[in-house]
Amino acid sequence: MRKSNKRLCLYNTHLKANKYTALRCVLIAAEQTVFSDPHSQCYGSSALIIIHRNGLTSAMMQKIASSSTHPATVFLKQQDIKKRHCAIRWFNHSHEISRCGHGTLAAALFLKKFQGISPQGFYSNNKELFSIKSQRKQTQLQMTTIKSTQIAPLPLLSNAIKGKIIKTYQTAEQHGYITVLVDNRQPLTSYIVDIDELTHVANAVILLQQANITEQQGVWYFRYFAPYYGVNEDRATGSALSVIAPITEQLTHKKQSLLIQQSSTKAVIHSCLSGKSVIIH
Incomplete structure (x- = not known):
């Protein structure tokens, strides 16, 4: 490993079952943080990167x-990490994840440090491609956007979210995303969300709040909940931008956005809508 990677946190993973087989297969276990900006007290989120045989x-x-x-x-x-396109899988503490933006960008950043190059893209088990772009010494992730449709208010969401809901958008009735645009007269951090109620919603739920609009971009706050999938509130999510970006462009006509995730650690994400894709970093 190069000297520049000594600062990465490398450690053994201990398992109760299949311990020795698993440890023989694991070559590298490393921590990588994304979407952080200490100057604005946004600490982003980390992913554990496992390279295995x-x-x-x-x-x-x-x-x-x-x-x-x-x-x-x-x-x-x-065998894949030096290929043009690399297979990728993501897991949280209880489930395999079907798409994970923050984990994919973390993998690209780590591989660039570890081996000097990153694949041009990563593909998931369902063959969705996550492209990697390098511009001005910056590593960016490009994902296909997901279209949302505005729907009538859902009583279950009104019960779960203690605050004024302005609009509700949905990508699918189940196993998709629901985006809830909320009033900006109340800080998003003060919104009380009933996780038990959201457990019955078979979608990830995004709370979105407009903060400001400049000549170049819109500034937004958001929070992300997916208790149905084992995540009460996510610290930093990249995949949600594939849903948020088309909505914010529709509301403000700005293709560029600065999004601040108002989780416990906070995260800052820059996004740019490009055709049917969104580019984030």
């Missing part, structure tokens, strides 16, 4: 992720 099963991956202190654990095969 063949032989690591899905059950082993889940046990590793369950024992991790990170909100997402990313698995990359050693």
Whole structure:
């Protein structure tokens, strides 16, 4: 490993079952943080990056992720990390994740430090491609956007979210995203969200609040909840921008946005809408 990577946190992962088989397969376990800006007290979120040999099963991956202190654990095969496109899998503490923006960007940043280059893209189990772009010494993630439709207020959300709801958008009735635009006269951090109520919603729920509009971009606050998938409130999410970006462009006609995730650690994300894709960093 290069000297520049000595600052990365490398450690052994201890498992109760299949311990020795799993540890033989794991070559590198490293921490990588994304969406942080200490100057504005936004500390982002970390992912545990696992590079492994063949032989690591899905059950082993889940046990590793369950024992991790990170909100997402990313698995990359050693044989793929220098390829143009690299297979990627993500797990939280209880489930395999179908898409994870913060974990994918974390993988690209780590591989660039570790081996000097990052793949041009990562593809998930369902063949969704997450492209990596390098501009001005900056690593960016490009994802396909997901269209939302404005819907009538949902009583379940009104019960779960203690604050004024302005508009509600939905990508799908189940296993998609619901975006709730809330009033900006109340700080987003003060909104009380009933997690038990949201557990019955088979979608991830995004609270979105407009902060400001400049000539170049819109500034937004948001929070992300997915208790149905085992995540009460996410510290930093990148995949949500594929849903948020088309909505903010529709509301303000600005393709560029600065988004501040108002979680416990806070995160800052820059986004730019480009056709049917959004580019984030």
